[in-house]
Amino acid sequence: MPAPITAGVFDSYLDDSHQAFREVCARFAREEIAPQVEAWEEAEGFPRELYSKAAEAGILGPGLPDEYGGGGGDLFHMLVSTEELLRGGSTGVLVGLGSLEIALPPILVLGSQDQKERFIPAVLAGETIAALAISEPGAGSDVSAITTQAVREGEDYVLRGSKIFVTSGVRADQLTLLARTGPDPHGGLTFFVVPGDAEGLSVSRAIKKTGWRASDTAELSLDGVRVPATSRLGEEGSGFLCLMRTFLRERMYLAAIGVGTAELAYEDAAAYVKQREAFGRPLVGHQVVRHKLADMAGRVLAAKALVYNTVARAIREEATPPEVALTKNQAADCAEWVCREAVQLLGGMGYCRETRVEVLSRDARLLNIGGGTREIMNEIAGRAFS
Numbered sequence: 001m002p003a004p005i006t007a008g009v010f011d012s013y014l015d016d017s018h019q020a021f022r023e024v025c026a027r028f029a030r031e032e033i034a035p036q037v038e039a040w041e042e043a044e045g046f047p048r049e050l051y052s053k054a055a056e057a058g059i060l061g062p063g064l065p066d067e068y069g070g071g072g073g074d075l076f077h078m079l080v081s082t083e084e085l086l087r088g089g090s091t092g093v094l095v096g097l098g099s100l101e102i103a104l105p106p107i108l109v110l111g112s113q114d115q116k117e118r119f120i121p122a123v124l125a126g127e128t129i130a131a132l133a134i135s136e137p138g139a140g141s142d143v144s145a146i147t148t149q150a151v152r153e154g155e156d157y158v159l160r161g162s163k164i165f166v167t168s169g170v171r172a173d174q175l176t177l178l179a180r181t182g183p184d185p186h187g188g189l190t191f192f193v194v195p196g197d198a199e200g201l202s203v204s205r206a207i208k209k210t211g212w213r214a215s216d217t218a219e220l221s222l223d224g225v226r227v228p229a230t231s232r233l234g235e236e237g238s239g240f241l242c243l244m245r246t247f248l249r250e251r252m253y254l255a256a257i258g259v260g261t262a263e264l265a266y267e268d269a270a271a272y273v274k275q276r277e278a279f280g281r282p283l284v285g286h287q288v289v290r291h292k293l294a295d296m297a298g299r300v301l302a303a304k305a306l307v308y309n310t311v312a313r314a315i316r317e318e319a320t321p322p323e324v325a326l327t328k329n330q331a332a333d334c335a336e337w338v339c340r341e342a343v344q345l346l347g348g349m350g351y352c353r354e355t356r357v358e359v360l361s362r363d364a365r366l367l368n369i370g371g372g373t374r375e376i377m378n379e380i381a382g383r384a385f386s
Helices: 016-043 049-057 075-086 091-097 105-110 113-119 239-275 287-315 321-351 356-368 374-385
Strands: 130-133 149-153 156-167 174-180 189-195 201-206 217-228
Touching: 016 049, 016 075, 016 091, 049 091, 075 091, 075 239, 075 287, 091 239, 091 356, 105 113, 105 189, 105 239, 130 156, 156 174, 156 189, 189 217, 189 239, 239 287, 239 321, 239 356, 287 321, 321 356, 321 374
Parallel strands: 130 174, 149 174
Antiparallel strands: 149 156, 156 217, 174 189, 201 217
């Protein structure tokens, strides 16, 4: 396997703690994910105990506060863990383990001290699976169209509605759920923490997906789900602004997945063309193949440079929503393009499930959809010009 094309190029962004954490994540991917990943992809799920194993290894919740059991550190710890865990061979495993990355931030931002202590440590210990429930059958990127209702009744709220595309939602023990508490499209949205076994909450279906197969994805129904007011995060109507902050983190996470995916696809293709022969010599002996590799490597370098720069600016609280949106788009575009070229270089083998390139090519397609579509990202950026 050739050395990563970006090996050492971005080390100036990282300190010793990031590099040490990279090694821990790489070992976990090598020992705990890679040997079983093909079976997990076929089964469309991975064992629940992987959460506790990740917690024991100290890699669950990188960048989240250590006072609640997180890994501490910053967004670069999240980025390097994403890059290395992807090397296990499945984006589905990565995002299944990482559903807490988007489920916990609203609790950290809006939650009281008591709520943080109730809802966070068990997740970061790998004992409780947390999921974020935002999208609905009629409300995806346009969160102002959310219709799931939360109506106050005495000391409780009663929730009715449905949620869709909930990563880890099939077996989630705890949902961070956005519901409507008022008529204002944005100011009427509020977060709640809902137990996964709440009466009236059911999994309508486990969604079958093209990619990210090893992660479970649910459509949920809420029929008179009653939760105490102490499960409301912040004041009524505080959900939208918090969600926008959560989206920034999620989009950087997806951008990291994008460049990690592209780099792996490039590496696998580069290794393959050195061993596969055609017309009496290795494929890499043909100029057209070398030029294709050069184009792939160039796109990986450019996208990764943008992602690392955006993460650095986010740590300094300088990154803007348009900047993050465009970074996500560029990383997602890079992943799709490089994966397509990698499949082409592998030929028939690139279309077989036994190769990592085939898995990556399926997984990459969601990056321009999840966390806000490519078109929505362009709209966020485009508003800066008007």
